Amino acid sequence: MAESARRGRGGGGAARRAARSAVSFETAKYIERNIPNYEVLTEEALQIIEYNADTVLEEIGVNFPDNPEALALWRASGADVTGDRVRIPRGLARELCKTAPSQFTQHARNPARNVEIGGRNLVLAPVYGPPFVRDTAGGRRYATMEDFNKFVKLGYMSKWLHHSGGTVCEPTDVPVNKRHLDMLHAHMTLSDKPFMGSVTEPSRAQDSVDMCKILFGADFVDQNTVMTSLVNINSPMTFDDVMMGALKVFAENNQASIISPFIVGGAMAPVSVAGTLTQVLAEVMAGIAYSQLIRKGAPVIFGAFVTSIDMNSGAPTFGTPEAAHITYGAGQLARRMNLPFRSSGSFCGSKLPDAQAAYETANSLNMGLLSGVNFMLHACGWLEGGLVASFEKFVMDADQLGALHHLARGVEIDENAQALDAIREVGPGGHYLGCAHTQANFKEAFWKSDLLDYKPFETWSDEGARDTQSLAAARVEKLLGDYVQPPMDPETRAALDAFVAERKAAEPDSFM
Amino acid sequence: MAESARRGRGGGGAARRAARSAVSFETAKYIERNIPNYEVLTEEALQIIEYNADTVLEEIGVNFPDNPEALALWRASGADVTGDRVRIPRGLARELCKTAPSQFTQHARNPARNVEIGGRNLVLAPVYGPPFVRDTAGGRRYATMEDFNKFVKLGYMSKWLHHSGGTVCEPTDVPVNKRHLDMLHAHMTLSDKPFMGSVTEPSRAQDSVDMCKILFGADFVDQNTVMTSLVNINSPMTFDDVMMGALKVFAENNQASIISPFIVGGAMAPVSVAGTLTQVLAEVMAGIAYSQLIRKGAPVIFGAFVTSIDMNSGAPTFGTPEAAHITYGAGQLARRMNLPFRSSGSFCGSKLPDAQAAYETANSLNMGLLSGVNFMLHACGWLEGGLVASFEKFVMDADQLGALHHLARGVEIDENAQALDAIREVGPGGHYLGCAHTQANFKEAFWKSDLLDYKPFETWSDEGARDTQSLAAARVEKLLGDYVQPPMDPETRAALDAFVAERKAAEPDSFM
8 A cells, every 4th residue: 555545544524633733743853873883893803703603503503492383494494403402504694684674664654754774874762661660759660551651652742752662661550461452552543653563472463463554554564664573582592482473473574573682791691792792693693594584584673682780789780881892892793794783772770860870871872872773772761770661761861862863963064064254253262152153053053952951050049959850750741741642544543443442352351 | 300219208107107007099090992982073074174273373363462472482483473363374383283292191199190191091080170069968069178178088089080180179268379289288198199280370380380399309390290280271262371371380390281272162162063173173283382382392182171052041061962073073183183182071061960960971971981082181070060069979970980991991802701611501591690701700890880779679779769869978978988198208298288388478368
């Protein structure tokens, strides 16, 4: 189905009225980097790691437990399969990965929100997975569907966020076997940005595809990528059959998957950076090769969720130098495979959206931009090692994402940027506040926070001496108050509602 | 005087007793980078900026007001001098800068604390200049000498800080014309790390040199650099006679100066990055050329204090993308001149050591490391746009400086780092916590914060649910409680005391 047809579908008076009354929220285009990537590994180090990753695949191998179908595909491809263990001859995995696209478009129901994943682009998506939420008013508590909806609305309202994400928090008040339906319904109806599908059961991945067929039209989904979903590897070197089942559904339907080792260094990988990168590369190559065995050309992303560990408490630690080294290195490895790269995020271990959270997050966000990340999941809202989605931190981080956009622009060097006439006009001892060049350029010259406080001390003091968390709480309330649902044609909405109701009625609730 | 003689001087029983009873505080060696610098400017952009900077010097020129001696030096060097205006023929300033050393040693009274400034090294020094201090207990207030002493002690106790700095806060309770004596006395006696001299009057620069001659011995000071001081340029393109007078004293005595434009972009320089860099380069070249006219080979640093402005409030803003672009570019320009580079710091505009402060600071610290900064003033403790020195933020930032050390180490690729045996030992589905490689390497593998909270939620909650500022307040108290003064031989101490007393008695107090 062509886009014009899709957009034209339904289109009754109600939809037109909705469109007319909708507030227009500005969303920045995904980032197109005009700055170099930062590379810490030498050519020699890269070659050693690549050689060793092939040694791992050939000699040690990877496990595909409870998955005879996968094992058969591997055997047919030339791998050595013994029990659940798949040993992949040197070079085979990399060769199989070559059919994966280096870049792909993920479509949104609003075509203005489509994103290009890969190349020099960076797409920012919110936090994924926390069972808890936190805000100043309510403290830390289990997340509910109401919280989930609020996060989707905040994501929709966030200028610097390109993607609505997936499980922005776990709606624990909805049965486990049904919450994916409500989550997808929320992303589809409360936002018009691109989103992620469910991976917790192959049947839920199929529900995701089916709901997308309602939203986008079946033909369109067959021919285009409309979801990017998160397929974690059970590191070290184990490919869980549930996740692989979801990957299979998505790959067969030409939908994108992030193939992502989930590594706390020292626990799921060696304590060394080079050792961790070796394992990451081996795991990603095996996972992406498998995706291409399912369907050549299926869109995938080279994922790396890697952090360090506090050896005293066993807790994962975030925004650390070791995580930065690994992320920079993984970016290099991904680019050498011509694959889109996913890593980084608003990572922190802090329990509160305080200075610790911000140090760790800023370290991680900067490193993510410079490492060449193409898809940044968890780009805002992550707290307490991912156990908590924080409302305040969501808008705090989302504001910082604006700085990444401006950093990525790079430095202009045309005549206007050179500003020689301004220097001539002002001269020694003058000031530039009123000069012609400043007047012509100041509006676009500097990134401007929508949240942080730049007021004089006295003004700030008179207004209550508020800290960042307090300013953020006010911004959360403002954004939710200003929220206006993006229009959707009533037939599509009714069809989505009916699908969810039908699927919910089809099986009993389960909270397991 | 040779170092052995210096160390041997005095050396009575009291000094030996002091040495024996001194608590040993670990100070990390200055950072020797094993990672690449990050470069945003293309070769073409660099050449354009360099060409334009020479155009600025030749066509517009710079002002050296109230300074006939400087004007005479410039005239003799071949510059065109009209009134206070010095126009420097294309290429001359760069040529004059060539006699400045690319790297120099700044000696500390404890030779183990000597620092190498330039090359691939990074030396970290604390905040400089705030008239106010802030802590949780006392709020925001004018700084006193007692506060100053506390900051010097904290700097001495901070593992990741290599330098004691200069005006860590303005001791406003000491007369303006005498406070430099107390400040230098504090750096010399409460710490054994390297420090900065006074620049607020040429006579105070001379006092700084004279006190160093007492501390290090006159011959040693003649032949070695024992101070690095901050000489700001009054941007745009004005070289204040007081600062130039201090520079003259230091250069004549072979002491180092940071020649630093002080720029809030949009006010003291054009709103564009390329325009600002052009002005920075022109100013620094003029200042460093002048230092070499005073004394060929005098050690200097290419400085760049540059930030952006909030065009609504006129307030300077920190940790912004534009500041990052300028700093990355200035690092490139400094390296092309083979000069040590000073920039970056724990910059923030926030009124509190909260998340805003930490985002802005982390942005700035990371950018500083990657831009190739050699001397980072303000590396910890900066708050509220530099108006406030924060006790809590001092230890918060100082802790983050540890992360910079580990980042700068780069990635090892030897056999132990490759960790193939660990991957073999653990295999698919295992874990690395107990494996031989982890046991052998975990202690050194990951940077560990001395401040941040990594505890489980329940433990953290039971301990009072403290935020970073609260943890930092406790750490400030602990460090000051543990502080033990480094030993000094009593004769030197008596001579320093006598010098300060004599100079204070020589003129009436002035608070202007």
